[in-house]
Amino acid sequence: MKKTIYTLLFCAAVLTSCTKFLDIKPYGEVIPKTADEFSSLLNSILEQIDYGEPVLIGYPSSVVDIECYSDNFETNLTSYPSGNFMALYIGSHLSSKQDLYSDLYEIIRDCNIVIDNLEERDTRMGKDVLGTAYALRGVCYYNLLRNFCEPPVGNLSGHGVPLVTRFDMEERPIRSSIEKTMFQAESDMKKAISYSIEDKIYRFNSDIMEGYLARLYFWVGRWADAVSYAEKVLEKYPLISGADYIDMMSSRYATRGNMLLRSYVLSSGSLSDNFTSAEQTLTARPVSKRFVELFVEKENDIRYSLSFNKKRIHRKYGFGCLRSAEMQLIVAESLYHSGDISGALAALNELRRNRIEGVEEYEMSTLPPINDDEYITVDVYGEPLTPLLNAILNERRKELFMEGDRWYELKRNGRPEFWVARQGRKYTTMKFMYTFPLPIEDTELVDGLIQNPGYDKVQ
Numbered sequence: 001m002k003k004t005i006y007t008l009l010f011c012a013a014v015l016t017s018c019t020k021f022l023d024i025k026p027y028g029e030v031i032p033k034t035a036d037e038f039s040s041l042l043n044s045i046l047e048q049i050d051y052g053e054p055v056l057i058g059y060p061s062s063v064v065d066i067e068c069y070s071d072n073f074e075t076n077l078t079s080y081p082s083g084n085f086m087a088l089y090i091g092s093h094l095s096s097k098q099d100l101y102s103d104l105y106e107i108i109r110d111c112n113i114v115i116d117n118l119e120e121r122d123t124r125m126g127k128d129v130l131g132t133a134y135a136l137r138g139v140c141y142y143n144l145l146r147n148f149c150e151p152p153v154g155n156l157s158g159h160g161v162p163l164v165t166r167f168d169m170e171e172r173p174i175r176s177s178i179e180k181t182m183f184q185a186e187s188d189m190k191k192a193i194s195y196s197i198e199d200k201i202y203r204f205n206s207d208i209m210e211g212y213l214a215r216l217y218f219w220v221g222r223w224a225d226a227v228s229y230a231e232k233v234l235e236k237y238p239l240i241s242g243a244d245y246i247d248m249m250s251s252r253y254a255t256r257g258n259m260l261l262r263s264y265v266l267s268s269g270s271l272s273d274n275f276t277s278a279e280q281t282l283t284a285r286p287v288s289k290r291f292v293e294l295f296v297e298k299e300n301d302i303r304y305s306l307s308f309n310k311k312r313i314h315r316k317y318g319f320g321c322l323r324s325a326e327m328q329l330i331v332a333e334s335l336y337h338s339g340d341i342s343g344a345l346a347a348l349n350e351l352r353r354n355r356i357e358g359v360e361e362y363e364m365s366t367l368p369p370i371n372d373d374e375y376i377t378v379d380v381y382g383e384p385l386t387p388l389l390n391a392i393l394n395e396r397r398k399e400l401f402m403e404g405d406r407w408y409e410l411k412r413n414g415r416p417e418f419w420v421a422r423q424g425r426k427y428t429t430m431k432f433m434y435t436f437p438l439p440i441e442d443t444e445l446v447d448g449l450i451q452n453p454g455y456d457k458v459q
Helices: 002-014 035-050 060-069 097-117 124-148 178-194 206-220 223-236 242-250 269-282 302-307 324-337 341-353 387-399 406-412 440-445
Strands: 259-262 321-323 418-422 425-429
Touching: 035 097, 035 124, 060 269, 060 406, 097 124, 124 178, 124 206, 178 206, 206 223, 206 259, 206 321, 206 324, 223 324, 242 302, 302 387, 321 324, 324 341, 324 387, 341 387, 387 406
Parallel strands: none
Antiparallel strands: 259 321, 418 425
């Protein structure tokens, strides 16, 4: 059974061209048909999450990279030579981001194989396999949207990504719109929910997909929908605090508390070394002073001692995950953008009650002032920050530290330009760099496939 699948994938690789995610149809080979055979194909993808491959939700070193691109760490205070192993700024890794594009499309290719060819569609296992294929494809399009498209709020007609949903070796699709890419991700995620995945081995059950829909709607600015799906998750997985929170966040591998999904739950050989290496390397770069100063309540905030030590060296493990606190923050900001100011304030205070001992709840008159030195100065609409939105963003920054979130917050809110220095040279994160380049070989050989702005003259 597995031999048949591996033969299929080998043939796909042999037939690869520059647009390898399209060349998937094997000649002279039998495509698997049963749910059991296709399950093996999907499990090879799912295991990437467990063992820490970065493609879908991130693993330690990839999360460390993303954190290093942002303003959570003081790049200018990096100590060398150990600091040589960390990203200096996003410009150091832009070329490698083209591999992420191809990796995501390879998963989409495998999902298309399942969706198009699975004959056993009505058994429980068949439904689980189909649901998982739709789930993975939807998550891939969400990741493509975040990484390879410009911020979507107010820009839905902008360039999306090519939509590949079926076998066709001759087709060379060009970019869709951001709106159509969003619709594709939405459709796949809802289709996954409709199959009500039951077997835990497939990971992406309905609860997790509702969380991903909340993320998708939040990213594109469909605020009411984001609130609706985030609240569904919170109803089943309410916020936790105290010792339960510490146990969840301190666990190196286990998925605990209200964490629905996380990467790197199994350690193994070189990947385990990768985790340790990422942790040790980051000790060469202190946490940003501005980030430390967000913890006004200091030790009363449970996240304070979990995040860094007195020398401003990080203490929190780096991993990708989906958990309830993110849903609470989505509710708070989405209500704010919807004009429900009292609801947004209440949602913010609810999170703070679960994190800060003896906290005094914010009122509109007691919100902290905006720090003009911060990189984010405008919201997703380009409007100046208000004290309430600033407080929501600050809590998000504290809560999701070392989970690979801050870079995308910078991208959503203005794409600020900033520079770091090394050996007398300045390296600037420019606005266009928040959107990663499509593979150059694809844009050169696929007629009409438009490169992202800023990279059109790159050779």
